[in-house]
Amino acid sequence: MLDDLTPEPKPKPRHSGHRDRLRERAAKGGLGALPDYELLELLLFRSIPYKDVKPLAKDLLARFGGLEGIGAASHEAVEDQVARTLAYVPGKATRAVALDLQLIFDVTRRIAREPTAKRPVISSWTALLAYVRVALQHEPREQFRVLYLDKKNQLILDEVQNRGTVDHAPVYPREVVRRALELSASALILVHNHPSGDPTPSRADIEITKQVVQAGRALNVEVHDHLVVGRDGVASFKQLGLM
Structure with missing residues (x-):
């Protein structure tokens, strides 16, 4: 039953x-x-x-x-x-x-970021490019980030400085360098994305980079590079001869 x-x-x-x-x-x-x-x-x-x-x-x-x-x-x-x-x-x-x-x-x-965080950033170029692409390649709005480095080019902090619109994120050179001093960073790498997909630096990108480089030079903070991330790839200011 x-x-x-x-x-x-x-x-x-x-x-x-x-x-x-x-x-x-x-x-x-x-x-x-x-x-x-x-x-x-x-x-x-x-x-x-x-x-x-x-x-x-x-x-x-x-x-x-x-x-x-x-x-x-x-x-x-x-x-x-x-x-x-x-x-x-x-x-x-x-x-x-x-x-x-x-x-x-x-x-x-986070997995993509680990190799960058464990080794000197400059000698881990492939890992750095992979990380910035994963982080920013498909962001729908422009985002400006700074990678702060110590004397051995170890990553101290990856910090979002500003988030903006589909084609603009305001950047304040003095704030970028002031933050480097707070973190005791010796150098930095600027990174931002172009939601349009084309990583070609704009005139505004070139001008703001010059301002950050000048502000950093006055306080002995070196700007190693500025990377622009788009769906079509990553543009390096240093490789393009823009700095």
Whole structure:
């Protein structure tokens, strides 16, 4: 008689077979063999256990232009896309998905920063370029950052000096150098992004760099370089002969 009271197991959702097959392919062929949308699906499986997440993965990639774009997007923008695709009412569930995605991408940024933080920045040029691209390549608004270095070119601090609009972030040379003195930094690298995608320095970029160099020279703080980050690459003032 007790057998009659045992609840029948719930049938698996139709997409569960797809999840199993995708996990098996990833285990056999490695994650590197998966296209971006399937890699994103695997991440979303953990946040959304009972829905087909392939449409969401594709919509997120399309809206933000790729995995790095998703990582750089605001929490609100990611949550909005989750709600739109899954027909959810924005709230606890959509916030949880957006937070899970941003957590993963922030861990990626920190991993990219570690080689730069552990070795002299100038002798780790490849690591430095990888770090600034991950940090700024898909930022929707212009952001001006300064990497403060000690006498051995070890990174003391990566600090956001200012956030601006889609094409301008105000910079104050005296504040940049004053902060260097507070941190006992011997040198610095200026970094900012061009949300347009083109890393070519503007006249304003060149002028503000000259002002920072002059302010630093007066107080024995060297400006090693100014990097401009865009989706099309990274421009170095030093390599371009602009400083």
